[in-house]
Amino acid sequence: MFSTRRQFLKSATSAAALGASGSLATTVGARAEDTITAVDWGGNYANEIKKLAAKQSDIKVNWQLHAGGAMAILPKIKAKWPNPGIDLLTGWDPSWQMIAREGWAEPVTTERVPNLADIPHKLLVKDGSGNVINIPRTISAMVWFYREDIAPFPITTLDDLLDPRLKGKICFPVPSLGSNLQMLSLALHKGGDERTMEPAWEFMKKLARSGNIGRIANADTDITTSITSGETCLSIQGASAPIERARNFKIRILSKMDKESGFRTFIYHEGWCVLKGGHTDAAFKFANFAIAPETNAEFNRAISGVPVNIKSKVSDEIKPITFNNEEMERFAYIPDWAFLSTQTDAWMKRWEQEIAPLL
Amino acid sequence: MSAARSKVLLLLPAVAVFALLLVAPILMVLDESFRAFEPGRIGSVQGASLTLANYAELLLPAYVQYFAQTYFLAFCASVVAVFIAFPISYCIARTESPSTRKASLSAIVGLMFLSALVRVYALELTFGSAGVLSPVMSFMNINPNGRQYINFVIVAGLLHYAIPMSILILFGAIQNLDPRLIEAAQSLGASALSSHITVTLPLCTRGIFSAFVVSMTLGVSAFIIPWILGRGRVLFISNLIYTRFSEVADYPSGAAISIVMMVLSLLMIFSMSRLATSFERT
Numbered sequence: 001m002f003s004t005r006r007q008f009l010k011s012a013t014s015a016a017a018l019g020a021s022g023s024l025a026t027t028v029g030a031r032a033e034d035t036i037t038a039v040d041w042g043g044n045y046a047n048e049i050k051k052l053a054a055k056q057s058d059i060k061v062n063w064q065l066h067a068g069g070a071m072a073i074l075p076k077i078k079a080k081w082p083n084p085g086i087d088l089l090t091g092w093d094p095s096w097q098m099i100a101r102e103g104w105a106e107p108v109t110t111e112r113v114p115n116l117a118d119i120p121h122k123l124l125v126k127d128g129s130g131n132v133i134n135i136p137r138t139i140s141a142m143v144w145f146y147r148e149d150i151a152p153f154p155i156t157t158l159d160d161l162l163d164p165r166l167k168g169k170i171c172f173p174v175p176s177l178g179s180n181l182q183m184l185s186l187a188l189h190k191g192g193d194e195r196t197m198e199p200a201w202e203f204m205k206k207l208a209r210s211g212n213i214g215r216i217a218n219a220d221t222d223i224t225t226s227i228t229s230g231e232t233c234l235s236i237q238g239a240s241a242p243i244e245r246a247r248n249f250k251i252r253i254l255s256k257m258d259k260e261s262g263f264r265t266f267i268y269h270e271g272w273c274v275l276k277g278g279h280t281d282a283a284f285k286f287a288n289f290a291i292a293p294e295t296n297a298e299f300n301r302a303i304s305g306v307p308v309n310i311k312s313k314v315s316d317e318i319k320p321i322t323f324n325n326e327e328m329e330r331f332a333y334i335p336d337w338a339f340l341s342t343q344t345d346a347w348m349k350r351w352e353q354e355i356a357p358l359l
Numbered sequence: 360m361s362a363a364r365s366k367v368l369l370l371l372p373a374v375a376v377f378a379l380l381l382v383a384p385i386l387m388v389l390d391e392s393f394r395a396f397e398p399g400r401i402g403s404v405q406g407a408s409l410t411l412a413n414y415a416e417l418l419l420p421a422y423v424q425y426f427a428q429t430y431f432l433a434f435c436a437s438v439v440a441v442f443i444a445f446p447i448s449y450c451i452a453r454t455e456s457p458s459t460r461k462a463s464l465s466a467i468v469g470l471m472f473l474s475a476l477v478r479v480y481a482l483e484l485t486f487g488s489a490g491v492l493s494p495v496m497s498f499m500n501i502n503p504n505g506r507q508y509i510n511f512v513i514v515a516g517l518l519h520y521a522i523p524m525s526i527l528i529l530f531g532a533i534q535n536l537d538p539r540l541i542e543a544a545q546s547l548g549a550s551a552l553s554s555h556i557t558v559t560l561p562l563c564t565r566g567i568f569s570a571f572v573v574s575m576t577l578g579v580s581a582f583i584i585p586w587i588l589g590r591g592r593v594l595f596i597s598n599l600i601y602t603r604f605s606e607v608a609d610y611p612s613g614a615a616i617s618i619v620m621m622v623l624s625l626l627m628i629f630s631m632s633r634l635a636t637s638f639e640r641t
Contacts, residue, residue, distance in 0.1 A: 072605040078401045098608070102401060168488060168504035174591065176606035214488060214504055216591025218602075231489040342399035345607040352599065353421040359506075359592040 035060040036279045036286060038088035038272075039073060042066065044244065045090075048302040052295055059286040061088075068219050069177055070095040071344075077104065077275070087278040088287060092270045094179045096125040096134050097341035105133035105273040112284040115291045118309045123269050135287045136271035137296060138305035141321040141332070142181045144254040144263045145242040146234035147227060155234060155254070158189045158262030161207055168214035171223050171232035172207070175347035179340045181266045182236045183347070184333075189262030194335050197347075201354065208358035216359065227251075238268075239321045243304035255320045256331050264333045265321070269308065385621075392614035402610035413615035422599075422616075426623070429595045432585075433578025436514045440521030440574045441529075441567055447522075448529035449559075453538070464530070470523045478519045479587045486512050509593050516584035521574035528573060532566020533559075561638075568635035572628055579624060596620050 152165040190199030254263040297312035394403035488503040544554040585595040603613030
């Protein structure tokens with residue numbers, strides 16, 4: 001790294017000078033308040049939010065990435081609580097429920113986040129004390145999709161998943177991924193719902209025995225890798241990924257299918273919460289900037305999501321996950337997230353005991 | 360007396376670090392394993408009641424199968440690793456050229472630095488159902504989606520670690536072996552094969568068992584290999600523990616699995632050690 005001793009000494013001196021100026025700034029007490037630590041999703045999300053952050057100079061952001069699903073970071077926060085070292089945390093409906101129960105989020109108000117006034121109140125999640133804990137930024141949907149170029153036939157109903165021609169061609173997520181919406185689809189198709197999951201388990205056993213499941217996805221990356229490599233051709237995932245994949249692969253998104261098909265679309269929202277005990281004012285300031293009409297539109301256009309700000313423009317590419325009232329009724333389903341978030345453990349154990357041995 | 364005191368004093372820092380970084384966290388895990396879990400919370404809540412349910416659950420046939428599967432595949436990989444590693448180690452140890460020996464050992468050590476993800480994805484890209492060998496397997500009528508095939512690929516993944524590690528362990532054992540003993544056996548009429556079986560192998564017993572135990576340890580605790588190569592269909596105990604802690608935040612259950620895994624591993628090491636000692640005596 002250092003070719004000469006002089007170069008090394010020069011670098012060491014620079015580092016020392018930087019350190020000294022850093023500690024001086026800390027003493028003055030102004031800079032530290034303007035730097036926050038934020039956790040965001042990887043891939044396109046991380047790239048785009050960084051681009052957005054570069055357009056403002058008030059807040060410096062130290063970016064970290066989620067490793068695994070949205071839930072994976074929560075145990076790490078608990079281990080470090082009350083000093084989690086994170087100011088702004090991205091998450092989605094089920095994780096808000098858990099954060100609300102733990103009481104970790106700083107209350108969100110329109111005084112602290114003025115742009116919240118332009119966001120539908122239905123998206124706001126409250127904790128036990130009635131405080132809003134989330135700052136929504138994206139509406140998206142969990143959608144079923146398949147690669148038309150490698151699927152052996154056009155897939156039109158959930159019952160097709162049992163077709164022997166799909167041997168090893170399905171990538172099915174574990175219940176802990178996506179809050180088990182994949183099995184909720186099966187339940188709804190067979191006359192159940194989130195509280196009546198028995199029909200889903202029965203269907204799942206048939207599916208596991210059929211040999212049609214080629215991969216069980218433990219993380220979003222498993223789905224993306226499996227589908228793009230051609231290992232499998234059908235799965236369910238947050239819409240951003242399949243919409244982006246559709247730019248390079250012949251992907252059919254089954255988001256607007258009749259109820260009889262069983263391919264229901266689950267609407268959810270993603271966003272931030274500000275954790276207590278950190279640089280809360282700076283975190284709120286950055287979140288407010290990011291959900292302004294233009295910035296919210298720009299970010300969501302890039303990640304193929306629907307902006308939450310009612311003043312933001314929607315791009316054409318995300319038509320598969322934009323619904324009018326009638327379409328919402330026909331194709332979409334909004335589950336009871338609070339209930340789902342309490343079931344993951346039980347569903348995961350049942351999966352391990354009854355489904356995994358059949359795979 | 361003062362010498363004994365000095366020994367104790369010298370040991371104190373190491374014992375303190377050991378107690379702080381290993382014993383204390385394990386005690387916390389042990390405590391967590393006996394706590395009741397409230398669904399929807401992260402870990403056990405403060406003052407959670409004591410329960411044995413987290414352990415009782417592991418007696419269900421499905422979990423017994425996960426343990427058996429983990430130990431069986433690790434066992435297979437360890438046996439194969441020792442079989443492959445022994446002749447390689449022997450060749451390296453008996454090579455007359457010091458530079459060839461050094462280069463060989465450096466290459467083996469270098470292998471250990473290769474990222475686990477690189478090894479795993481290399482195997483996946485080669486042997487996976489969409490891998491480059493997929494047409495060959497199809498021609499040979501091998502189903503790349505079959506359970507046995509996935510187990511085979513996982514064992515191949517485990518061998519990536521087990522073989523280099525076994526080579527390094529066995530190298531020491533073989534190098535310490537006095538070659539004159541084999542020459543003596545052969546000068547007394549023993550064939551190359553019988554001198555190998557009756558002299559070399561028995562004198563390397565400790566090294567062979569060590570290589571086996573270390574390979575087993577690496578195999579049993581493997582995480583990313585079954586995670587990727589198992590395609591989510593074959594789960595190791597480490598994967599279950601990760602899911603419990605990280606994905607569903609059920610610390611008590613994850614802690615119980617961890618404790619059972621640790622006890623089983625200690626028992627395995629103890630039995631292997633006893634077995635090695637009895638082999639050496641005979």
